[in-house]
Amino acid sequence: MRNLPFVLGGSLLLALLTWLLLRGIDTNAPTYAMTLQIFDDYALAEASLHRDVLQARAGLLRDYDTFTAAVRELVLFTELVGGDIHTAIGLAGSGDLEVTGNSGRNKVYGVRIGTGESATAALAAMQAEEKTVEGVQAAALAARLVDQRAPQLWPALPLFQAIQDILAGHADSETRITDAVLPRV
Numbered sequence: 279m280r281n282l283p284f285v286l287g288g289s290l291l292l293a294l295l296t297w298l299l300l301r302g303i304d305t306n307a308p309t310y311a312m313t314l315q316i317f318d319d320y321a322l323a324e325a326s327l328h329r330d331v332l333q334a335r336a337g338l339l340r341d342y343d344t345f346t347a348a349v350r351e352l353v354l355f356t357e358l359v360g361g362d363i364h365t366a367i368g369l370a371g372s373g374d375l376e377v378t379g380n381s382g383r384n385k386v387y388g389v390r391i392g393t394g395e396s397a398t399a400a401l402a403a404m405q406a407e408e409k410t411v412e413g414v415q416a417a418a419l420a421a422r423l424v425d426q427r428a429p430q431l432w433p434a435l436p437l438f439q440a441i442q443d444i445l446a447g448h449a450d451s452e453t454r455i456t457d458a459v460l461p462r463v
């Protein structure tokens with residue numbers, strides 16, 4: 279009788295371990311594997327983006343001068359509103375910038391301007407197609423933000439100034455953008 283508590287305790291412990299073992303058999307293995315793959319893809323995309331940004335900053339990646347300038351200015355805007363610069367250089371900032379630059383309505387709008395259509399005509403044509411170009415309104419709001427909070431920041435925003443000029447009707451968008459992103463000598 280003295281060993282009865284130990285036998286009962288051991289039996290309960292054995293039953294608990296058996297129950298945990300059976301519960302540990304993963305019936306959701308495919309879902310778990312897919313979730314892990316999504317996280318791996320996300321990490322790879324973020325690492326690739328950081329690699330591209332670093333290569334662009336080092337001058338090793340062609341055709342990223344505009345992207346690099348945009349990220350640099352995005353960091354300044356982020357600091358202006360008290361944000362964390364890691365947001366600007368991470369997926370939420372430069373990642374979204376890359377996606378926006380490679381697809382979507384803002385890209386279509388930019389391509390129309392780049393092929394010679396005026397900003398006003400391109401916007402009117404897209405509105406006629408019932409397509410919203412949120413970048414136009416966002417650029418106006420960002421300009422007001424700089425004017426109100428830090429007008430001294432304008433010289434550090436040459437790409438954004440070029441965008442403002444193009445939206446205001448500057449005829450030669452290619453020259454204006456190129457002048458904005460080329461290194462100052």
